[in-house]
Amino acid sequence: MIDILLISSSAERSTHIGAQLEQSGVAYRLRTLHGEARQLRAYAAAIKTADLLIVDDVDLSARELSGFEEVLAQAHLHCMLVTPAPSTSLLMAAMRVGVRHVLSWPLDDREIADALTHVANKKNAGLRREGRVVSVSSCKGGTGTTLIAVNLAYTLAAQRDKRVLLIDLNQQFADASLLVADKAPPATLADLCSQIDRLDAAFFEACVMHVHANLDVLAGAGDPVKAAELRPAHLERMLTLVREQYDAVIVDVGQSINPLTIHVLDHSDTICMVVRQNILYLHSGRRMLDIFKELGYPASKVRVVVNQYDKNAQISLPTLEETLGAKVAHKLPRDEKHANDALNHGIPVVTAAKGSALAQGIVLLAEMLWPVVAAPRKGVLSRLFATRANPLQQLKTEH
Secondary structure, eight states: OOHHHHESOOOHHHHHHHHHHHHHHEEEEEEEEEEOGGEEEEEEGHHHHHHOEEEEEEOGGGGGGGGGGHHHHHTOOOOEEEEEEEHHHHHHHHHTTTEEEESSSSOHHHHHHHHHHHHOOOHHHEEEEEEEEEEEEESTTOOOOOHHHHHHHHHHHHOOOOOEEEEEEEEOOOGGGGTTTTOOOOOBBBHHHHHHGOOOOOHHHHEEEEEEEEEEEEEEEOOOOTTTOOOHHHHHHHHHHHHHHHHHEEEEEEESSSSSHHHHHTTTEEEEEOSSSSSHHHHHHHHHHHHHTTTTTOOGEEEEEEEOOTTTTOHHHHHHHHHSSSSEEEEOOOOOHHHHHHHHTTTOOOHHHHTTTTHHHHHEEEEHHSSSOOOOOOOHHHHHTTTSHHHHHHHHOOO
């Protein structure tokens, strides 16, 4: 799957280009903006999230390419130019600024298909991921695993620039998709698994909800009867695929412990077990930790997360840890107002109430699970020479 940004000076031509892209046989996601090549700098933010930039402009000339080198260098993406009868001077100028695909209008179906295949192959060869799987589980209903999983996924996608997949594995009445979008999902986990023989990257992309440039959601079955048809082998095949497609895979396991969820927990790099400061959660939490130990999970794999933490609660943190027999890895503060507002509006807390204590707690949870890699410290000589300005770099950062 490649992300394509089409900037066209004609609504009619952009429609024709979109139709030809559909015939290419390459899996893609398309965004279309209307403008001219000379306005390219204005679209810098949108260009950064694309794999392929297509610029369609009938008045394209070598002079119009002056801003291309700067934008392409910052975005590190492929670029395709579309214009009637490109001149030799335009072809040479395009080559100098790093554009390798200059196509004449009207487009040739085979030519555009070959160009897209080239871009897709380059992306697949250079961006093969080894995504980490984190499961968010609960020892009892009402702990807030879905709210946590959704906001954790959104934080990693929007603030950490990771490609993220959220899988709703709730086998009763899955509702994670309702917290991020107001539309029905194209397919559910049960739909995907019922056609597991068709599973490949393109089919998977057709099944997920694209709720952010970096975030996809695979909706839960939403029906206990359909959920009962899921098989561990289905999930294993899917997890093998998505690890290569995403940086982070977050699974909302809910409170069920059965062969299906155990299979996902087995394949998880980390399990976040969510509890609350309540006697019922303590009893269930201790039992769940015992089950994890019986399943052979090392203590380092399981992180205890306290949701709705209240320092004045009757059950204190030391009492909770002593009862569970495990240290608490992270605490999310009680913030019912912002949590309820986000739930009612179907918007992540980290977006609706970015400065709230709960949102900041989610950000810290993301940093705990995916630590920020610190940039290496520069030596004395590196810092000395860094003070000497590079005119070319300064020019690039002004726009």
